[in-house]
Amino acid sequence: MNGLTPGFADAGLTPGFADPVLDGQATFRAVLEAMSRPGRVQRAGSALRPPAPLNQAAAAVLLTLADADTGFAHDAGVAAEAWLRFHCGMPLVPGAQAAFVLATGTPPALASLAQGSEEEPQAGATLVLQVNALTEGTGWRLIGPGIETEHRLHVDGAPAGFVAAWAVNRASFPLGVDVVLCVGDRLAALPRTTMIAEG
Amino acid sequence: MSTTLEGYNFAYLDEATKRMIRRALLKAVAIPGHQIPFGAREMPLPYGWGTGGIQVTAAILGPTDTLKVIDQGADDTTNAISIRRFFTRVAGVATTEHTAEATVVQTRHRIPERLLREDQIIVYQVPQPEPLSRLEPRRTETKRLHALADYGLMHVRLYEDIARFGHIAKAYDYPVMVNGRYLMSPSPIPAFDNPKMHRMAALQLFGAGREKRIYAIPPYTDVRSLDFEDHPFRPIRAPHACALCASTDTYLDEVITDDAGGRLFVCSDTDHCAERQATAQEAAE
Numbered sequence A: 001m002n003g004l005t006p007g008f009a010d011a012g013l014t015p016g017f018a019d020p021v022l023d024g025q026a027t028f029r030a031v032l033e034a035m036s037r038p039g040r041v042q043r044a045g046s047a048l049r050p051p052a053p054l055n056q057a058a059a060a061v062l063l064t065l066a067d068a069d070t071g072f073a074h075d076a077g078v079a080a081e082a083w084l085r086f087h088c089g090m091p092l093v094p095g096a097q098a099a100f101v102l103a104t105g106t107p108p109a110l111a112s113l114a115q116g117s118e119e120e121p122q123a124g125a126t127l128v129l130q131v132n133a134l135t136e137g138t139g140w141r142l143i144g145p146g147i148e149t150e151h152r153l154h155v156d157g158a159p160a161g162f163v164a165a166w167a168v169n170r171a172s173f174p175l176g177v178d179v180v181l182c183v184g185d186r187l188a189a190l191p192r193t194t195m196i197a198e199g
Numbered sequence B: 001m002s003t004t005l006e007g008y009n010f011a012y013l014d015e016a017t018k019r020m021i022r023r024a025l026l027k028a029v030a031i032p033g034h035q036i037p038f039g040a041r042e043m044p045l046p047y048g049w050g051t052g053g054i055q056v057t058a059a060i061l062g063p064t065d066t067l068k069v070i071d072q073g074a075d076d077t078t079n080a081i082s083i084r085r086f087f088t089r090v091a092g093v094a095t096t097e098h099t100a101e102a103t104v105v106q107t108r109h110r111i112p113e114r115l116l117r118e119d120q121i122i123v124y125q126v127p128q129p130e131p132l133s134r135l136e137p138r139r140t141e142t143k144r145l146h147a148l149a150d151y152g153l154m155h156v157r158l159y160e161d162i163a164r165f166g167h168i169a170k171a172y173d174y175p176v177m178v179n180g181r182y183l184m185s186p187s188p189i190p191a192f193d194n195p196k197m198h199r200m201a202a203l204q205l206f207g208a209g210r211e212k213r214i215y216a217i218p219p220y221t222d223v224r225s226l227d228f229e230d231h232p233f234r235p236i237r238a239p240h241a242c243a244l245c246a247s248t249d250t251y252l253d254e255v256i257t258d259d260a261g262g263r264l265f266v267c268s269d270t271d272h273c274a275e276r277q278a279t280a281q282e283a284a285e
C-alpha cells in the first residue's frame, strides 16, 4: 500500500508520500547517509503531514523501510498507528520481537529490544527515536566507523541514562540495536559501532 | 521520467524488493564486513554479469545520480556498457565514464585509481562473498566461524603459501579484516587495490547475486589485508611504467601488441589513464 492507494481520505488519514517510489528512494538515501556517517544530520519527509505525535522524519523512515515483513512496536497512540499501518501494513508485535520500534516518548530500554544473534546480528532492532532537537558541532563526541576523526552531536531530549545504556549496546557488538534520531524533518543515526563520549 | 522504459518500475525492481534490499544495506553498514542474506531477484542479465551489484545499485539509485560502470578498470567492455544501458533505460539516470563525475560507481574487479570522495558510493559486483568458501564449503560452518571470529583456517592457508612459495600467492580477492572484526572478501579486485579500501571516504557496498548476500564497509573504516609480522602485506604491480601515460603508481594490464610476442603495459583504469594523458598534453602545449 502507499499514499496513492484510494481510501486514505475516506479513512480520515492524510496521504503518505506523494511519489512513493522517488520519495522512498530519497528518504532511503538520507537514512543510508545518516547510518554511514553517524551524527551527521539529514533531511527527510518535509512534505509529510503525519498525525501527532509522529514527526515527519520518523514517518518518512517508516514509510520507506517498514512493511508486512517487519514487526513493529510503538508508543505513538491510535492515530499514528492507524496512519502507519494503513500506509505500510506492518504487523504489531511485542517490543522484544520488533524489527522497528518507534518511540515518541520515553523509549524502552535498549537491552529489552531484539539484539540479533551471534550468527545473525542483523536481526537486531532499529529504534526510531523522536527527540526535541539535533545540533551538530556541540554535545556528544562520536567516534567509530563512518567518522573520520570525531563528530559532535547535541541531542536535546535524549532519554535519561542513554549514554550509559549505549555503551552497553556497543560493547555487545556485533549484536545490538541501531538508532535513528528524528526531529521535525531532520534525522541522524547511531549504528551499533558508534562510541559516544559526553562532551 | 519519460525517457525510461515503459512498463517497468523505476530502477526495475518492485518496491517491496527495494525495501528488503534497503533494510539489508542499512544493517550491513551497521555491522561492517558481515554478510547479510537477501532474497535476490531474477534480473534480465545472467549471473556473472553482476546481478548482485545491479540489485544493490537499483535499490540505491535516484534520478539525480550519475552512474559509472567499470569492468576490469574499463568503461567500454560489453558488460559495463550493458549495465550502463540497463540503468539508462529503467531509471533514466545520467551516466559517465569519468570517476570524478560519478555519484555511484558500480565495479567489477577494480577500484578506480582516483581517490573516491564522501559524496560517492562504490558498489562491487561479487561472485563469491564468503572468504572461507574454499577452505570450508559448508555455509552453516562458515557462519559459525564468523560468529566466533575464528579465522585460523585462513591464516593457516596463507602461511602454507609462505612455506611453499616464500610469499602469499594470492594476487586477487586477497582477504581483509574489516573494523578488526569480520574477515571479508574484497571481491576479485587485485591485491594492489586493497589499500584503497582502508579508511576510504566513500561508502562501499557489495552485492553477490548468485549467493544472495550483501555486505558493506562504512566510510573511514579500518580495512587490513591479512598478513604476518615477518611477511607483511605488499600490494603488487607490474614493475613498468604505463606505455600511454607513463604512470609508475597505477595498476597495469599487459597487452599483446602483435603476433611476434610484442607486448606493453598500460593502465587498467582507462579513465584515469586518459585524464593523465590529457593533462600531459595540456602541459606540453
Ligand SMILES: [Zn+2]
Binding pocket: B242, B243, B244, B245, B246, B247, B266, B267, B272, B273, B274, B276
Ligand atoms: Zn596510463
